[in-house]
Amino acid sequence: MPKRIDWTRKDLLGLEDLSKEEIELILDTAESFKEVSERPVKKVPALRGKTVVNLFFESSTRTRTSFELAAKRLSADVLNIAMQTSSISKGETFKDTAKNIEAMRIDIIIMRHTASGAPHMLARSVKASVINAGDGSHEHPTQGLLDIFTMKQKRGEIKGLNVVIVGDITHSRVARSNIWGLIKLGAEVTVCGPKTLIPVEIEKLGVSVSHSLKDTIKNADVVNVLRIQHERQQGGLFPSIREYVNRFGINTEILEGAKKDLVIMHPGPINRGVELTPEVADGPYSVILDQVTNGVAVRMAVLYLVAQRKTNVQGIRGGMGR
Amino acid sequence: MKLLIKNGHVVDPANKIDSDMDVLVENGKIQKVSKNIKADGAEIIDAKGKVVAPGLVDMHCHLREPGREDEETLLTASKAAVKGGFTSVCAMPNTTPPCDNQGVVGFISSEGKRIGLCNIYVAGTITKGRRGEELSEIGELKKAGVVALSDDGDSVDNSEIMRRALEYAGMFELPIIAHCEDKLLSKNGVMNEGFISTLLGLRGRPAISESIRVARELELCAMTKGRLHIAHVSTKRSVELIRDAKKRGINTTCETAPHYFTLTDEAVKTSGFDTNTKMNPPLRTIEDVEAVKQGLLDGTIDAIATDHAPHTEDEKDTDFDSAPFGIIGLETALSLAIMELIDKKVLKWPELIEKLSLNPSKITGLNKGRLSVEDDADIVIIDPDAKWQVTKKTIASKSKNTPFLGMTLKGAAVVTIREGKVVYVIPA
Numbered sequence: 001m002p003k004r005i006d007w008t009r010k011d012l013l014g015l016e017d018l019s020k021e022e023i024e025l026i027l028d029t030a031e032s033f034k035e036v037s038e039r040p041v042k043k044v045p046a047l048r049g050k051t052v053v054n055l056f057f058e059s060s061t062r063t064r065t066s067f068e069l070a071a072k073r074l075s076a077d078v079l080n081i082a083m084q085t086s087s088i089s090k091g092e093t094f095k096d097t098a099k100n101i102e103a104m105r106i107d108i109i110i111m112r113h114t115a116s117g118a119p120h121m122l123a124r125s126v127k128a129s130v131i132n133a134g135d136g137s138h139e140h141p142t143q144g145l146l147d148i149f150t151m152k153q154k155r156g157e158i159k160g161l162n163v164v165i166v167g168d169i170t171h172s173r174v175a176r177s178n179i180w181g182l183i184k185l186g187a188e189v190t191v192c193g194p195k196t197l198i199p200v201e202i203e204k205l206g207v208s209v210s211h212s213l214k215d216t217i218k219n220a221d222v223v224n225v226l227r228i229q230h231e232r233q234q235g236g237l238f239p240s241i242r243e244y245v246n247r248f249g250i251n252t253e254i255l256e257g258a259k260k261d262l263v264i265m266h267p268g269p270i271n272r273g274v275e276l277t278p279e280v281a282d283g284p285y286s287v288i289l290d291q292v293t294n295g296v297a298v299r300m301a302v303l304y305l306v307a308q309r310k311t312n313v314q315g316i317r318g319g320m321g322r
Numbered sequence: 323m324k325l326l327i328k329n330g331h332v333v334d335p336a337n338k339i340d341s342d343m344d345v346l347v348e349n350g351k352i353q354k355v356s357k358n359i360k361a362d363g364a365e366i367i368d369a370k371g372k373v374v375a376p377g378l379v380d381m382h383c384h385l386r387e388p389g390r391e392d393e394e395t396l397l398t399a400s401k402a403a404v405k406g407g408f409t410s411v412c413a414m415p416n417t418t419p420p421c422d423n424q425g426v427v428g429f430i431s432s433e434g435k436r437i438g439l440c441n442i443y444v445a446g447t448i449t450k451g452r453r454g455e456e457l458s459e460i461g462e463l464k465k466a467g468v469v470a471l472s473d474d475g476d477s478v479d480n481s482e483i484m485r486r487a488l489e490y491a492g493m494f495e496l497p498i499i500a501h502c503e504d505k506l507l508s509k510n511g512v513m514n515e516g517f518i519s520t521l522l523g524l525r526g527r528p529a530i531s532e533s534i535r536v537a538r539e540l541e542l543c544a545m546t547k548g549r550l551h552i553a554h555v556s557t558k559r560s561v562e563l564i565r566d567a568k569k570r571g572i573n574t575t576c577e578t579a580p581h582y583f584t585l586t587d588e589a590v591k592t593s594g595f596d597t598n599t600k601m602n603p604p605l606r607t608i609e610d611v612e613a614v615k616q617g618l619l620d621g622t623i624d625a626i627a628t629d630h631a632p633h634t635e636d637e638k639d640t641d642f643d644s645a646p647f648g649i650i651g652l653e654t655a656l657s658l659a660i661m662e663l664i665d666k667k668v669l670k671w672p673e674l675i676e677k678l679s680l681n682p683s684k685i686t687g688l689n690k691g692r693l694s695v696e697d698d699a700d701i702v703i704i705d706p707d708a709k710w711q712v713t714k715k716t717i718a719s720k721s722k723n724t725p726f727l728g729m730t731l732k733g734a735a736v737v738t739i740r741e742g743k744v745v746y747v748i749p750a
Contacts, residue, residue: 016521093639115641116523117595124594136643137523173523199520 004028007305011123011130014139015180023181027149029301030294036073037296046304047074050107054080055097056133057113062268063133063143066292067110070299076108094118098125108306111135116173129306137171143267144177146298148185150291151222154263159186164216166248167226167275168197168237174267178224179205192216193248196237213248217258224265225250225275241274251277255285263287324348325742326361330369330703334376335672336680336692345374347699350742355693367737369703375675376691377409377440377700377740381470381682382499382553382577382627383652385411385442387433388426389418394632394720396430400439402630402652402719404746407735409700410441410683410690411652414499415452416475422447422458424466431467439745440738441700443686445470448487448498454478457487464494469686472499474553477535479505484539488548497549497575497685502535502560503527503603512643514587514604522591524642527604533559540567543574551685552576554629556603558613565622575685577625580651580658581605581725583614583668589725590642597638597645598725601631615668624681628655632721650719653712654726660706660733699742708734708748 005021015023036044052071054064064080071078101109108129111119116136123130134140152158163182169175169191182189183206190208191198203209210216217223228244238244250264264276264285272278280286325347332343332355344359345352380403386394394402396413403411413430415421421430427444434442446463450456452473460471471491477500478484484500491498508531513519515526536552540563543550555561555578564576581601586608589599599605617623631648638645659678663669669677675691683691690700710716712726738746 093636094641095636095639113641115643118641120594121641135523139523171523176521176523200515200526201517202520204517205521 007309009306010309011119012141012302012306013120013123013130013132015141015144015177015184016139018184020184023145023148023184026145026298026301026305027152029305030145030149030298033300033304034294034297036300037293042073043075044073045075047071047076047307050076050307051105052076052078052108052110052303053101053106054078055083055109055111056081057083057111057118058134060112060134063112066295067133067299070296071303073296074300074303076303094121094125098122101126101128108303131302131306134173137173137176139177140173141177142295142299142302143174144181145302146291146295147174147178147224147265147267148181149294149298150265150287151263153290153294154287155221155261158182161187161221162190162219163187163222163224164190164192164220165224165226166192166213166250168229169193169202169226170197170199171229172226174226179207183207190216194238194244213250214254214257217254220258220262222263222265223250226267227269227271228274245274249275249277250280252279252283255280265291268292323742324361324364325367325699325739326359326364327367327369327374327701327703328359330372330374332374332693333671333675334693335676337694339693340672345693345701347701347739347742350699352693352695352697352699354695367703371705372736373671373704373706375702375704376679376693377702377738378407378656378678379682379688379690380408380411380628380630380652380655381625381686382414382474383411383630384416384632384648385413385430386632387417388429393634396433396442397437398718398720399630399652400434400437400442402650402717403440404738404740405718405735406652406654407656407702407704407738408440408652409702409738409740410443410688412443412445412469412686414472414474415445415447420447420452421445421468422450422452422463424462427463427466427468440740443469443688445472445499447471448473448478448491449483452476454480454483457483457490460491460494460496464496468496469688470497470499470551472501472553474499474501477501477503477505481538481542485542485546488542488546488550492546492548495549495687497551499551499553500539501553502532502539504531504534507531507534511604512600513590514606516587516607518587518591522595524590529557529559529606529610532557532603533563536560536563540564540572540574543567544570544572547573550574554579554582554603554627555614555617555623556582556606556610558610561613561617561622565617565620568622575624575681576622577627577682578614578618578623579627579629580655580662581649583611583618584658584662585725586611593725595642596725597640597642598649598723598727600642600645600647601629601649602647615663618663618677619668624677625685626655626659626677627682628652632719633723634721638723648723650717650721650724652719653717654724654731656704656735657710657731657733661731664706665732699739701739702735703737704733705736706733708732708736710734
């Protein structure tokens with residue numbers, strides 16, 4: 001039995017600052033919560049009476065729904081606030097946002113923002129817990145955690161696992177969170193994509209860099225495929241989708257050179273025919289739907305750990321439904 | 323009116339003085355600088371243990387009036403300047419309306435005189451409206467009293483216009499203070515491009531966006547033989563290019579700002595995305611900081627200028643991408659120079675006073691930066707060991723956007739004198 005530590009952080013802003021033990025704590029807790037979603041009555045009272053707000057400055061249906069489900073299955077009261085960022089207002093002052101949140105006595109804020117560091121700035125100004133649901137290109141910690149949870153589920157130990165992350169690494173918060181979590185747990189990580197979409201000096205994090213999918217896929221245990229993000233792309237980074245697909249798209253042909261028990265993952269939403277062909281997306285290697293299921297469990301774990309940090313640990317143990 | 327500054331350590335590089343001396347001021351002019359001056363009826367200031375130097379000259383600062391009086395006014399800027407030991411400042415022309423005409427230049431000049439704390443000089447724009455398309459009426463601006471030209475905030479993207487500007491301004495002996503940035507390379511970048519920007523997922527401005535434009539300006543300067551001054555040098559490569567150009571006899575000068583020899587891009591990370599670490603040019607890597615220090619040491623970098631850029635608290639209290647670029651600097655420049663350059667033995671006092679007073683005066687054609695007899699008595703008395711805490715209360719500027727907020731700095735002006743009149747005394 002690994003040493004069980006307590007969760008002490010007010011916020012979950014990223015995986016960069018977490019220790020190996022903290023990550024394992026979240027994954028173990030998620031394992032317990034998986035079972036809740038299999039019950040006929042998918043509810044435990046762990047967060048009853050708590051107010052959880054999805055504060056999304058960037059639109060998202062999947063992540064928001066996943067967090068909403070997680071919070072509701074924990075019996076929390078959930079509010080969704082979609083902040084419109086118009087072209088007129090250059091940016092909300094965090095002071096105002098923070099004051100309103102305090103005034104409404106919100107317990108947990110799940111925040112997604114187009115700008116890196118936004119949740120960090122808010123977390124400093126509020127007593128409420130802040131869960132980062134994606135900040136610019138910086139981190140998406142719950143996605144990183146659910147990806148690692150899925151890898152563990154499908155391939156066992158993370159230590160020594162050969163993981164390839166393919167796509168627009170420069171603009172990907174999913175890539176960065178994956179890298180932090182995987183490196184801490186001892187995986188061998190390679191980032192693969194066009195040179196124009198790999199950020200400078202990323203090797204300093206301890207990852208390998210490749211511009212050839214064909215070469216890297218040979219030894220891969222897991223391939224985590226990123227969306228080509230049209231909305232984040234700046235001019236001149238790659239000539240066309242067609243060319244991207246030719247070099248970095250995953251199809252059944254390129255999989256012929258891969259391991260037979262290769263696991264293919266994708267954070268969604270998939271651009272069918274771009275990052276993956278439909279055959280691959282729906283094929284035997286793909287665990288994309290497992291990621292969605294695991295996502296709810298991981299988010300339940302995160303919400304639970306952050307909430308129980310404030311209240312009596314003893315009281316919550318009863319709330320686990322045991 | 324006589325003023326006698328006794329027992330101080332006078333540092334006056336123009337006159338090669340670096341020793342304990344007394345300074346006698348009469349009717350707003352330097353009367354005498356020598357040992358053991360006796361003067362009847364003089365007001366005495368005891369400067370024992372202090373450095374006595376020509377008042378500091380900031381050749382690059384943004385004073386925001388007219389147009390953004392919410393960020394700073396000429397009055398609050400003057401207070402900040404004299405607190406920082408500056409007796410002369412040169413206001414950059416990116417005001418609203420900009421300083422591309424006699425009206426605005428005249429307004430700033432006369433306001434400065436009316437306020438009467440530090441001398442406020444004005445830089446005019448290179449191009450009309452700072453649009454980079456047509457030359458300003460440079461002759462008229464010279465008549466109105468500008469001491470330099472700049473489109474600072476922006477580079478003149480059109481090389482032909484920059485060439486003609488250097489040629490034309492050369493006729494009036496006006497230096498062009500060049501903000502060097504290739505906007506297409508730096509587009510949408512909010513910090514230095516490097517390992518830290520990769521970690522933080524922030525778009526970066528590569529160092530070459532500065533050095534490529536520096537290279538262009540040096541080529542244009544060589545060809546036109548105009549007077550080029552490169553603003554806020556922040557990268558190793560820029561320092562190398564300027565060093566090389568000077569070796570080849572090209573008539574260029576340059577400046578850096580205190581944050582470029584004090585902080586690196588790591589500050590963005592360690593401060594947790596504090597928008598007071600966001601400015602343009604951005605904080606760079608440790609290699610760049612070392613190169614800037616070396617440039618100051620070997621004379622490649624002639625001047626230290628603050629690039630004081632006030633922004634209100636609300637403007638800066640937003641996400642890193644949206645926040646405006648810039649930090650204030652008039653009040654922290656001297657402290658940072660003492661801590662990073664004097665205490666770390668990069669520069670000696672005479673060299674520092676060259677960078678902060680004499681050279682900026684020479685570059686902008688002012689008769690300042692010296693304690694010669696009959697010069698205006700613009701003097702700063704510095705306590706190199708005075709400790710002060712940077713807080714919203716202690717900052718005299720209207721805006722408080724500094725990355726040094728909350729820190730205790732070492733070294734401060736204790737008395738600032740302009741034209742023989744005491745315009746600032748450090749609070750007890």
